[in-house]
Amino acid sequence: MLRTFFIxxxxxxxxxxxMLGVRGQKSPAPPFEIFPDMDRQPKVKAQDPSTFYADGxxxxxxxxxxxPLGYDQPQERPIKGVVTESTSPYDRVNFGTGTDYxxxxxxxxQWGTGIPFEVTMETMRRGQERYTINCAICHGATGAGDGMAKQFGLNTVQSLHQERLRTMSDGEIFNTITNGKNTMFGLGDRxxxxxxxxxxxxLRALQKSQGGATASELPPEERAKLLSTP
Ligand code: HEC
Structure with a gap:
């Protein structure tokens, strides 16, 4: 009995x-895996690279x-504010499947420039509304690059009143909205x-309103007002 105890x-x-002796020792050998199928599961995580698909x-x-969720399949349905009584191709829900300008x-x-439909007051109102919903959070209500996201640390947000962006073609800006650029995500899906x-x-109107216009672009009567101010 005692013998068993001593053994x-x-x-x-x-x-x-x-157990204490090997603690803290480094070993080049792979760790002992009790459940290898839990350590290495046959699944991929979001954003993981993969050699399986051609695009990696x-x-x-x-x-x-x-x-996108909440939208119907493209169909004949007027978009509020953009077109009224029209049978034009713009007259339906459109997230951009064509290859034209x-x-x-x-x-x-090349990038093209110009708005490819008639810009009415209604277009501008719609633009203002959509800008406020989709862009102002980062670029600020005036486009100065001081939106809420900037204040919360998205430091790369840019002012839209730089000379480079004032002279940038509409097509390139369209592409930035669709696909994003560097640290700005694309909004083409929404x-x-x-x-x-x-x-x-x-945005063009905003740029003009923030110092992007010259006096010669004003209507004559507005210019006269400007010149008469002391
Ligand atoms: C989540 C924040 C965010 C939103 C929302 C956002 N932007 Fe941006 N935008 C950025 C950032 C950040 C940059 C700077 C990208 C860079 O160069 O890293 C940028 C850059 C740009 C540029 C300059 C691109 C260039 O060529 O340098 C334009 C134009 C622009 N945004 C327009 C818009 C418009 C129009 C909208 C709304 C439809 C919008 N952005 C919505 C964050 C945002």
């Missing part, structure tokens, strides 16, 4: 010494033609094509 005691003592991404892009901002291999143009039309 056990010796065994426990050796076990304790061995594990996450798959949405199927072409995917429509209207849908991409490109003309051939801002419809005519709305992107409406935003650009409004």
């Amino acid at each position: 056990l005691l010796a065994f426990v003592a050796i076990l304790v010494v061995v 991404r594990a996450a798959r892009p949405p199927v072409p033609g995917t429509v 209207f849908n991409t901002g490109r003309i051939g291999a 801002v419809q094509v005519p709305d992107r143009w409406a935003i650009i039309a409004y």
Whole structure:
């Protein structure tokens, strides 16, 4: 009986010494895995790279033609504010599937410029509304780059009143809205094509309002007012 006890005691003592002894030692050998299928599971996580797909991404892009939640499939339905009684191609829900200037901002291999439909007061109002909803959070209500997200640390937000952006073609800005640029995410999945143009039309007005216009662009009577001010 006592003998068994001593054998056990010796065994426990050796076990304790061995366990404490190897603590903190580095080993080049791979760690012992009790459940290898839990350590390495046959699944991919969002944003993981993958050698399986040709584009190297594990996450798959949405199927072409995917429509954001809450929107219907493209169909004949007027977009409020942009078109009224019209049978034009702009007259339907459109997130941009075409390859023309209207849908991409490109003309051939180049950026085009100009709003590809008539800009009315209604377009501008729609643009202002869409700008306030989608852009002001970062770029600020006047486009000065001082929106709420900037104040909360998104430091790369830019002012939209830089000379570079004043002279940038509408098509390139359209592309920035659609696909994003560097640290700005694309809004192509939530801002419809005519709305992107409406935003650009409004953005141009913003730029003019913030020092981007010269006196010669004013109507004569406004210019006269300006000159008569002491
Ligand atoms: C989440 C914040 C955020 C939102 C929302 C956002 N932007 Fe931006 N935008 C940025 C940041 C950040 C940059 C600077 C990108 C960079 O160069 O890193 C930028 C850059 C730009 C540029 C300059 C691109 C260039 O070529 O340098 C334009 C134009 C622009 N935004 C327009 C818009 C418009 C129009 C909207 C609304 C439809 C919008 N942005 C919405 C964050 C935002």
